[in-house]
Amino acid sequence: LREPGLNLRVVQLFRDPRAVHNSRLKARQALLRESVQVLRSRHRTEPRGPARHQQQHLLLPPGLLGGGRPPQPQHRAEFFLGGALEVICQSWLRDLLLARRAPDWLRRRYTQLRYEDLVREPRAELRRLLRFAGLTVPPALEDFVLNMTRGAAYSSDRPFLISARDAREAVHAWRERLSRQQVRQVEAACGEAMSILAY
Numbered sequence: 664l665r666e667p668g669l670n671l672r673v674v675q676l677f678r679d680p681r682a683v684h685n686s687r688l689k690a691r692q693a694l695l696r697e698s699v700q701v702l703r704s705r706h707r708t709e710p711r712g713p714a715r716h717q718q719q720h721l722l723l724p725p726g727l728l729g730g731g732r733p734p735q736p737q738h739r740a741e742f743f744l745g746g747a748l749e750v751i752c753q754s755w756l757r758d759l760l761l762a763r764r765a766p767d768w769l770r771r772r773y774t775q776l777r778y779e780d781l782v783r784e785p786r787a788e789l790r791r792l793l794r795f796a797g798l799t800v801p802p803a804l805e806d807f808v809l810n811m812t813r814g815a816a817y818s819s820d821r822p823f824l825i826s827a828r829d830a831r832e833a834v835h836a837w838r839e840r841l842s843r844q845q846v847r848q849v850e851a852a853c854g855e856a857m858s859i860l861a862y
Contacts, residue, residue, distance in 0.1 A: 664772055671772060672796050675762075678778035679862045680752055680853040681846055685837035687744050702746050745848070752853035759859045777860060782830040785812045 664671055762773055774795050781788045785808045793800045814827025837846070850857065 664769060670797070673773045674776055674792060674795070675758060675773070676776050676778060677755065677860055679834075679837070680748065680857060681837040681841060681849050681862075682778075682834065683751070684744075684748050684845065684849050685840050686833075687748060688741070688840075702743060702750060704750065748849070749852045752856050755853075756856040756859070759856060763859075775860075779834050781808075782812050782834055785809050 664673070762770070762775070765773065774792070776788065776792065786805050789805060789808045790800050793804075810827050812828075812830040814829055841849075
């Protein structure tokens with residue numbers, strides 16, 4: 664960021680962790696390897712202490728906490744997905760707190776984008792992001808972002824398919840698909856970051 668030969672700008676994208684958890688559960692098998700890697704990254708970078716141990720299993724499915732036994736095969740994917748989301752939220756929180764304390768030169772080069780804001784106001788958010796980056800907004804790009812977020816279809820069955828869809832449906836899909844317990848677990852694990860991001 665300090666390199667004078669670069670005009671580097673950082674845009675950090677966030678999404679409601681409840682929606683993230685819902686999406687990750689739908690794609691659980693496809694994200695299994697990624698989730699394991701995320702969990703391994705925590706063990707390499709974070710100290711382990713009593714406070715960490717208390718929060719370690721907040722996002723695990725019911726019945727997985729019995730005596731330190733490994734999860735049953737049918738629950739293994741949820742075990743890794745839940746743990747990975749907790750690590751992701753902790754990482755978000757560190758980033759958010761760093762951004763709050765950042766010096767002016769860093770704040771000028773960093774901005775945040777909430778997925779929900781992009782979906783609700785795609786043109787306005789696109790203009791804001793490109794203005795931040797010092798770029799112009801070609802009309803074709805405005806049309807593209809509107810089409811990608813306001814398409815006629817909505818398909819949650821193929822999470823990695825990139826197509827025009829009504830992304831507004833995805834914003835609140837977690838409300839219909841996650842149980843109350845799952846929502847409470849995500850909120851407990853990600854509450855600080857959610858509060859800062861106004862979720």
